[in-house]
Amino acid sequence: MTALPTQRLESWRYTDLRALNAMSFAEAPAASLPDGLPDIGVPRLVFVNGRFDEAASSALPFARNFAAVDEVSDLPLARINAEHAHDGVTLEIPDGVDAGVVLLVSYANGGALHPRHRVSLGAGAALTLLEVVKGDGVYWHNPVTDIVLAQGASLAHYRLQDESQEAFHLATIRATVAADAAYESFTAVMGAKLSRAEFHVELTGAKAHTHLNAAQLLGGSQHGDFTSVVRHKAPDCSSRQTVKSVLCDSARGVFQGRIEVERVAQKTDGYQMSQALLLSPTAEMDIKPELQIYADDVKCSHGATIGALDEEQVFYLRSRGIPEDTARSMLIRAFLTEALEPVTHEGAHALFEAAIETWWARK
Structure with missing residues (x-):
């Protein structure tokens, strides 16, 4: 049995899983599926406590049932998932097919869940995948999603993690992107007592592209970790990693972003940016950008900002007759609105807007 990673591993130095390790999960x-789960009028696939709910799901010609896997990676959570996985979905989009939008809903209320999902797009295929994860009570959710994009394929992957405030959410997403293909991702982190979204993206063909976006909205004693590794393995590829965080109370946010550029990957264009708003003196943000470059003709950079709201902007709004609480709310919403720009699908955008509004109303 694979053990949980510890802080002795450099990639886990900011996230302590001892609280999870001390618990026993069957x-x-x-x-049963509760009322009120999202439905934006598109085909959906539903999982309840890690198991496929056929009655609540749409029939899709390109969806197949779960198949067990042998995991040989060096990622401990992926190995744990392989040891315990019992369900998941495989989406296989044929060459040249635009499969539209698919909604993947996961709900949990206890135990340990280890779903294994696969998404494969053929040459020139397209898909928008919207994942919504919700739950109640104490549980551990450890999903793994493997993505393969053939030449010229395009995947927009939107994730709303709005789980129980008592839950543990540790997600691993791995994507391989071929020549001229694009993987666009946006993750909104609002739920779970402790969460980590870990992305590993390999750009394997010329002019492949990825943009990993995230917004972390955390309060109380929540801990949210967004870790990403982008490997440039071919020339003329581009990558962007953009993370915005709003932290209240004693919440802690983490962004670890790494760009790896192999010698063959000339003309690489890689960029990272992390911006955090700390709304409390006890909130904390840890940022660790990394560049590992072996090519000599590249454009790679990173940036980070951490701070409170701009008091001059607050004063300006107050001078226009806007109450202080409303002024601060407007500035925070403007900060988050920019984070939502990558979500271009109207239904998905409205879903994220509603989730942010509900989160902000609780603060």
Whole structure:
């Protein structure tokens, strides 16, 4: 059995899983789907406590059932997932097919869940995948999603993690992007007591592109970790990693972003940016950007800002007759609105807007 990673591993230095390690999780029990889960009028696939709910799901010609895997990676959470996975979905989009939008809904209320999902797009294919993860009570959610994009394929992958405030959410997403293909991702982190979204993207063909976006909205004693590794393995590829965080109370946010450029990957264009708003003196943000470059004709950079709201902007709004609380809310919403720009699908955008509004109303 694979053990949970510890802070002795450099990639886990900011996230301590001892609280999770001290708990005992049995296999997630059977459960029924609660009312009120998202439905934006598109085909959807539903998982309840890690198991596929056929009755609540749409029939899709390109969706297949779960198949077990042998995991040989050096990622401990992926190995744990392989040891315990019992369900998941495989989406295989044929060459040249635009599959539209698919909604993947996961709900949990207890135990340990280890779903294994696969997404494969053929040459020139397109898909928008919207994942919404919700739950109640104490549980551990450890999903792994493997993505393969053939030449010229395009995947827009939107993730809303709005789980129980008592839950543990540790997600691993791995993507391989071929020549002229594009992987666009946006993750909104609002739920879970402790969460980590870990992305590993390999750009394997010329002019491949990826943009990993995230917004972390954390309060109380929540801990949110966004870790990304982008490997440039071919020339003329581009990557962007953009993370915005709003932290209240004693919340802690983490951004670890790494760009790796192999010698063959000339003309690489890689960029990272992390911006954080700390709304409390006890909130904390840890940022660790990394550049590992072996090519000599590249354009790679990173930047980071951490601070409170601009008091001059607050004063300006107050001078126009706007109450202080409203002025601060407007500035925070403007900060988050910019983070939502990558979500171009109207239904998905409205879903994220509503989730942010609900989060802000609780603060």
